[in-house]
Amino acid sequence: MLNHDLRRPVIERVKAYRTHLFERWVEAKRHAAQSDDSADHQAVAEAYTRFMRAHLVPNEQAHLELEDEVARLTVENRGLRERLGEAGHA
Numbered sequence: 001m002l003n004h005d006l007r008r009p010v011i012e013r014v015k016a017y018r019t020h021l022f023e024r025w026v027e028a029k030r031h032a033a034q035s036d037d038s039a040d041h042q043a044v045a046e047a048y049t050r051f052m053r054a055h056l057v058p059n060e061q062a063h064l065e066l067e068d069e070v071a072r073l074t075v076e077n078r079g080l081r082e083r084l085g086e087a088g089h090a
Contacts, residue, residue, distance in 0.1 A: 014054075021051040 025047040032040040053061055 018051070018054050021047070021054050025051045 025044070028040070028044045028047040032044045035041070053064060056064070
């Protein structure tokens with residue numbers, strides 16, 4: 001286990017990273033508050049997700065990344081099936 005003096009720089013970097021993510025989230029919210037563009041509001045959701053995930057332990061982060069990949073592949077698979085169905089009817 002690292003002694004306290006060696007952990008301090010790591011803890012400070014983690015705090016700085018979380019602060020950076022928080023500031024990006026706040027800025028995205030400010031920008032989206034004056035926008036009707038759904039992409040701006042999606043950017044807020046993504047910034048919030050990154051900020052909150054920065055507070056998780058590594059195995060929790062890995063689990064959520066895997067869930068995200070499963071969801072992405074499910075959508076991709078659905079799209080491919082739909083295109084195959086359309087091609088079969090053509």
